Amino acid sequence: MKKALVVGGANGIGLSIATQLAKRKDYEKIYLVDKVVVSEEFSNPKFESIKFNLISDDFSIFNGFKDIDTLMITAGFGKLSLFKDISEQCINNSFSVNSVAPIRIIHHFMDRLTGKGDFLCGVMVSIAGFMSSPFFAVYGATKAALKIFIESVNVELEKGGSTNRILNVSPGSIKGTSFNNGKTDLSVTKDLAKEIIAHLEAKDDLFIPQYEEIFKHVLVRYQSDFREEGRHSYEYKRNSGRI
Numbered sequence: 660m661k662k663a664l665v666v667g668g669a670n671g672i673g674l675s676i677a678t679q680l681a682k683r684k685d686y687e688k689i690y691l692v693d694k695v696v697v698s699e700e701f702s703n704p705k706f707e708s709i710k711f712n713l714i715s716d717d718f719s720i721f722n723g724f725k726d727i728d729t730l731m732i733t734a735g736f737g738k739l740s741l742f743k744d745i746s747e748q749c750i751n752n753s754f755s756v757n758s759v760a761p762i763r764i765i766h767h768f769m770d771r772l773t774g775k776g777d778f779l780c781g782v783m784v785s786i787a788g789f790m791s792s793p794f795f796a797v798y799g800a801t802k803a804a805l806k807i808f809i810e811s812v813n814v815e816l817e818k819g820g821s822t823n824r825i826l827n828v829s830p831g832s833i834k835g836t837s838f839n840n841g842k843t844d845l846s847v848t849k850d851l852a853k854e855i856i857a858h859l860e861a862k863d864d865l866f867i868p869q870y871e872e873i874f875k876h877v878l879v880r881y882q883s884d885f886r887e888e889g890r891h892s893y894e895y896k897r898n899s900g901r902i
Contacts, residue, residue: 661686662686662688663728663730664730666733668693669693669694671733672783672851676852694713725771732783737757738798765825771823772821780824780826781855782809787802788805790877790888791881825864826855826866827865
């Protein structure tokens with residue numbers, strides 16, 4: 660029987676992934692590590708909720724999950740705002756939670772990733788890590804750091820003879836999550852959660868939801884003229900009603 664650890668699993672897409680894993684007979688336990696415990700309405704007998712703030716200096720808590728078979732890191736935050744309006748504390752916290760924490764957590768499980776056994780590992784990154792993202796300058800920078808980290812370590816895993824990979828999940832805006840002051844709605848996110856789990860089990864290294872429909876063309880535009888695509892992104896966000 661398998662066990663999973665979902666960091667950031669108390670709400671949003673993390674909770675949705677945890678809920679889908681809990682429905683399966685081959686998973687007996689889902690650990691949810693978050694700064695808050697999962698609310699009663701989303702409780703599940705397979706869940707074990709553990710409070711932990713990723714801004715903490717001491718990550719030794721993650722030494723206590725050596726029995727897991729699946730690691731999914733979904734914790735992260737961002738707020739649409741011009742860079743000039745962001746505080747230094749927010750800059751520090753953004754990199755601590757969005758970049759440094761996932762890297763540190765994965766470091767605790769490198770023996771499992773480099774081993775001969777199957778170990779599923781995924782991180783929620785963002786399409787903002789692939790291109791300039793006005794109003795998301797700091798958030799995009801934190802995700803770009805994650806993107807390069809994952810790509811680099813995956814090569815190390817391949818060259819080291821491991822079949823395990825870190826899955827980079829890089830969506831655009833996801834409805835049904837608490838990101839950017841939204842509300843968790845598992846009925847909206849369940850299909851995406853199932854897709855993410857399928858890519859995890861296939862040991863894929865990259866999954867961009869709606870790639871063919873949207874982001875393939877966006878990335879082509881960005882590669883062609885990153886300045887113009889940045890201007891387009893600026894106007895799109897300004898007119899989106901999210902600011």
